[in-house]
Amino acid sequence: MSTALLTDHYELTMAQAALHAGTASRRSVFELFGRRLPEGRRYGVVTGTGRFLDALADFTFGPAEIDFLAAQNVVDDTTLDYLRDYRFSGSIFGYAEGDVYFPGSPLLIVEGTFIEAVILETLALSIYNHDCAVAGAASRMTLAAGGRPCIEMGSRRTHEWAAAAAARAAYIAGFATTSNLEAARRYGIPSAGTSAHSFTLLHDSEDAAFEAQVSSLGKGTTLLVDTYDVAEAVERAVRIAGIGLGAVRLDSGDLVAQAHEVRAQLDALGATSTRIVVTSDLDEYAIAALAAAPVDTYGVGTSLVTGSGAPTAGLVYKLVARADDSGALVNVAKASKNKASVGGRKCARRRIDANGRATAELIGVGEAPGSDQDLDLLVELVRDGEIVGAESVEVARERHRSRLAQLPGKSQRLSKGEPVIPTLFVDEHPDPTLVIGDPR
Amino acid sequence: MSTALLTDHYELTMAQAALHAGTASRRSVFELFGRRLPEGRRYGVVTGTGRFLDALADFTFGPAEIDFLAAQNVVDDTTLDYLRDYRFSGSIFGYAEGDVYFPGSPLLIVEGTFIEAVILETLALSIYNHDCAVAGAASRMTLAAGGRPCIEMGSRRTHEWAAAAAARAAYIAGFATTSNLEAARRYGIPSAGTSAHSFTLLHDSEDAAFEAQVSSLGKGTTLLVDTYDVAEAVERAVRIAGIGLGAVRLDSGDLVAQAHEVRAQLDALGATSTRIVVTSDLDEYAIAALAAAPVDTYGVGTSLVTGSGAPTAGLVYKLVARADDSGALVNVAKASKNKASVGGRKCARRRIDANGRATAELIGVGEAPGSDQDLDLLVELVRDGEIVGAESVEVARERHRSRLAQLPGKSQRLSKGEPVIPTLFVDEHPDPTLVIGDPR
Numbered sequence: 001m002s003t004a005l006l007t008d009h010y011e012l013t014m015a016q017a018a019l020h021a022g023t024a025s026r027r028s029v030f031e032l033f034g035r036r037l038p039e040g041r042r043y044g045v046v047t048g049t050g051r052f053l054d055a056l057a058d059f060t061f062g063p064a065e066i067d068f069l070a071a072q073n074v075v076d077d078t079t080l081d082y083l084r085d086y087r088f089s090g091s092i093f094g095y096a097e098g099d100v101y102f103p104g105s106p107l108l109i110v111e112g113t114f115i116e117a118v119i120l121e122t123l124a125l126s127i128y129n130h131d132c133a134v135a136g137a138a139s140r141m142t143l144a145a146g147g148r149p150c151i152e153m154g155s156r157r158t159h160e161w162a163a164a165a166a167a168r169a170a171y172i173a174g175f176a177t178t179s180n181l182e183a184a185r186r187y188g189i190p191s192a193g194t195s196a197h198s199f200t201l202l203h204d205s206e207d208a209a210f211e212a213q214v215s216s217l218g219k220g221t222t223l224l225v226d227t228y229d230v231a232e233a234v235e236r237a238v239r240i241a242g243i244g245l246g247a248v249r250l251d252s253g254d255l256v257a258q259a260h261e262v263r264a265q266l267d268a269l270g271a272t273s274t275r276i277v278v279t280s281d282l283d284e285y286a287i288a289a290l291a292a293a294p295v296d297t298y299g300v301g302t303s304l305v306t307g308s309g310a311p312t313a314g315l316v317y318k319l320v321a322r323a324d325d326s327g328a329l330v331n332v333a334k335a336s337k338n339k340a341s342v343g344g345r346k347c348a349r350r351r352i353d354a355n356g357r358a359t360a361e362l363i364g365v366g367e368a369p370g371s372d373q374d375l376d377l378l379v380e381l382v383r384d385g386e387i388v389g390a391e392s393v394e395v396a397r398e399r400h401r402s403r404l405a406q407l408p409g410k411s412q413r414l415s416k417g418e419p420v421i422p423t424l425f426v427d428e429h430p431d432p433t434l435v436i437g438d439p440r
Numbered sequence: 441m442s443t444a445l446l447t448d449h450y451e452l453t454m455a456q457a458a459l460h461a462g463t464a465s466r467r468s469v470f471e472l473f474g475r476r477l478p479e480g481r482r483y484g485v486v487t488g489t490g491r492f493l494d495a496l497a498d499f500t501f502g503p504a505e506i507d508f509l510a511a512q513n514v515v516d517d518t519t520l521d522y523l524r525d526y527r528f529s530g531s532i533f534g535y536a537e538g539d540v541y542f543p544g545s546p547l548l549i550v551e552g553t554f555i556e557a558v559i560l561e562t563l564a565l566s567i568y569n570h571d572c573a574v575a576g577a578a579s580r581m582t583l584a585a586g587g588r589p590c591i592e593m594g595s596r597r598t599h600e601w602a603a604a605a606a607a608r609a610a611y612i613a614g615f616a617t618t619s620n621l622e623a624a625r626r627y628g629i630p631s632a633g634t635s636a637h638s639f640t641l642l643h644d645s646e647d648a649a650f651e652a653q654v655s656s657l658g659k660g661t662t663l664l665v666d667t668y669d670v671a672e673a674v675e676r677a678v679r680i681a682g683i684g685l686g687a688v689r690l691d692s693g694d695l696v697a698q699a700h701e702v703r704a705q706l707d708a709l710g711a712t713s714t715r716i717v718v719t720s721d722l723d724e725y726a727i728a729a730l731a732a733a734p735v736d737t738y739g740v741g742t743s744l745v746t747g748s749g750a751p752t753a754g755l756v757y758k759l760v761a762r763a764d765d766s767g768a769l770v771n772v773a774k775a776s777k778n779k780a781s782v783g784g785r786k787c788a789r790r791r792i793d794a795n796g797r798a799t800a801e802l803i804g805v806g807e808a809p810g811s812d813q814d815l816d817l818l819v820e821l822v823r824d825g826e827i828v829g830a831e832s833v834e835v836a837r838e839r840h841r842s843r844l845a846q847l848p849g850k851s852q853r854l855s856k857g858e859p860v861i862p863t864l865f866v867d868e869h870p871d872p873t874l875v876i877g878d879p880r
Contacts, residue, residue, distance in 0.1 A: 005625055006601070007595075007622075008619040008620065008633055009619050009633030010634050013633055017655075021648075122595050126600035130599040155446070156561070156566055156569060157752040158602070159567075159605055161599065161601040181452070181508075182445040193449030193453055197776070198561075198758065198759035201774060203461070212458065213457045217456070227776065251779075306751040311746040314597075322642050334667045335668050336693070339691075
């Protein structure tokens with residue numbers, strides 16, 4: 001399916017005006033970055049890269065798209081002719097998926113003609129703004145959960161296709177499984193699930209419901225024990241499934257108190273290996289509050305898919321350089337109040353100290369900042385129109401784990417704060433103390 | 441494209457266990473409703489109905505879906521055989537799209553066998569929770585804007601497919617146009633757009649950029665005037681396009697002060713019919729703050745697509761009745777703390793007083809509440825598996841306008857408050873003072 005119309009109208013009218021003016025083919029550099037992190041967040045999580053590359057491969061204007069644009073007079077015939085043959089032919093560099101990012105980090109650098117690069121703006125931003133928002137929340141939840149697995153189960157609280165993307169972002173940021181079957185099919189993420197309250201209510205008694213579930217799904221299943229009375233349900237669950245019962249799930253009430261009560265009850269019944277899954281309106285703070293409770297698994301829905309207070313990552317896509325009449329690249333930046341940006345094609349490295357800890361995000365304009373000892377952050381994603389940076393979600397997931405481990409310890413704090421490392425803009429000079437700008 | 445895997449894993453394991461237990465074919469009634477409105481909201485806006493009916497038509501398990509479920513051992517062969525032939529064959533009633541809703545309003549009532557109705561849960565909730573969240577914010581923004589048109593331009597701040605759905609929801613709730621081309625194609629919503637800062641920066645001067653745009657898009661276009669200096673840009677815009685210039689757009693800074701300055705400047709230049717479009721991080725409060733400023737059009741992005749603080753509507757889908765062994769329908773409801781619900785198949789009417797104002801939402805269990813003088817709220821959407829309730833977004837948009845006009849005046853307040861009319865649960869009795877429950 002074409003992704004070409006997942007685009008703002010004005011991208012195409014700009015294309016038309018630039019074609020008309022003879023400036024459409026000017027060599028241009030666009031940058032996707034955030035001026036700041038969501039309020040109080042200490043780091044961002046790069047996600048969306050793989051989805052963007054997939055969407056780029058499908059960004060073509062076929063007969064259906066052209067006919068629509070023609071019928072609605074969105075652009076003129078000259079522009080339609082251009083779009084009919086459109087394939088992105090430039091190059092794209094970017095932060096690798098799963099890495100962390102900070103204010104001013106160039107998550108994507110798109111190089112090509114103005115026209116071919118500008119019309120990718122909306123699609124690139126939609127994907128990165130959504131996926132980074134979810135992953136930023138998911139990473140904090142994973143940290144709060146310590147080693148306990150988190151299950152993504154927010155599909156019902158977000159748009160149906162956003163749900164699959166959210167599951168992918170959460171998995172990269174450390175979640176163990178998802179409830180979403182489309183995410184499992186499309187991205188190979190492990191999916192899981194057993195039953196809801198409706199299943200218990202369908203049957204004439206809780207006994208009948210538990211017997212039906214255990215009989216069909218096995219005693220390793222998870223029984224939901226809060227439809228009526230929790231203590232009665234736990235007793236019933238162990239009686240029916242035996243002490244080998246996989247898990248019980250709590251979805252309401254005071255989870256801390258209940259977890260202790262249910263654990264004691266399970267242990268007294270001999271079901272010492274039966275796990276406790278909690279799933280009621282959890283966010284990173286509620287997860288942290290359960291750290292000392294005998295909980296084995298967290299199921300997270302609403303707060304995950306809505307970015308836990310930051311439902312969009314606030315990333316922007318800006319022209320930072322373009323050729324003049326002679327073909328020479330000129331750095332550009334707008335001067336709008338509170339929205340000024342740093343012009344020029346960026347390079348990015350992360351300074352890592354002798355203990356393996358990140359100490360600064362170095363952004364160079366034109367040339368690489370810092371030294372070869374620093375960690376290079378930009379990888380090649382697209383070369384002359386060919387996608388060369390595709391990788392699996394497993395690779396991105398492992399990268400997130402390792403890059404997060406390099407951040408200073410305060411990255412693990414849930415309280416609001418500044419980014420854990422500063423972003424230093426370095427103008428063609430290896431000394432990062434020469435800061436030329438701050439995107440915040 | 442099949443929508444069947446936009447579904448939580450546990451819907452299918454419940455299907456398997458119910459098939460195994462012989463309870464899958466029990467006649468069941470599910471209800472989609474909200475226990476409360478998003479915090480402080482005075483009414484909700486029903487949206488998603490049309491998208492849900494479209495998605496229902498595509499809810500089939502084809503070879504690709506069955507092969508995936510088999511390969512991953514999500515369910516057993518008996519269940520796969522059932523899913524292979526799945527078509528929803530029951531009936532669905534619901535609030536008409538564009539109507540308002542309140543706590544406990546039954547937005548959808550899905551009647552069928554347990555198995556055929558339960559597996560629609562995730563898809564129905566995803567669509568309604570997303571679309572109602574956006575429409576709830578959009579309706580307030582439209583009210584705040586008075587008669588001035590609002591442009592939806594939030595595509596870049598949300599998932600790429602959610603963007604098209606958000607544009608649709610906003611249009612139903614009163615927005616005039618969208619920037620999203622896919623929404624324009626798919627739902628026939630008017631789209632609009634002209635240019636971004638990158639277009640100005642592409643050119644060697646603001647003069648060259650404005651000339652290029654006016655030359656190609658006509659003098660009726662909207663010129664973006666805050667890339668460098670606003671006053672200079674306004675002077676330049678009128679010089680190049682003439683006093684027939686369509687509009688200027690402000691995307692940064694103090695919009696109230698700037699709108700006055702730019703209006704005075706435009707008028708002094710003779711461009712008295714040139715409009716002023718403002719587009720910088722607006723929400724309903726910022727729109728209201730601009731009520732006395734000489735602004736003609738509002739462009740709204742981030743806060744719209746993220747529901748202006750309420751990115752999901754918090755709707756749930758619950759089993760409220762099901763047959764017993766004899767085939768008789770039994771009302772059911774879980775007892776979980778803070779999540780209790782009212783069992784039974786609901787009917788819904790809205791009481792309208794002699795002045796044409798709504799005074800209460802009447803929810804009956806089993807029988808219609810109130811009298812024939814009250815407004816019936818449930819319409820037939822699906823009859824024996826056949827979709828009978830499809831209608832255009834224009835019809836839903838007009839319905840929203842008229843139903844909103846019936847609400848008490850305090851519905852127009854942006855401040856946080858209680859729902860503008862109470863929800864009264866009436867148990868098989870025409871007197872709505874006999875309240876049997878409150879979903880909050």
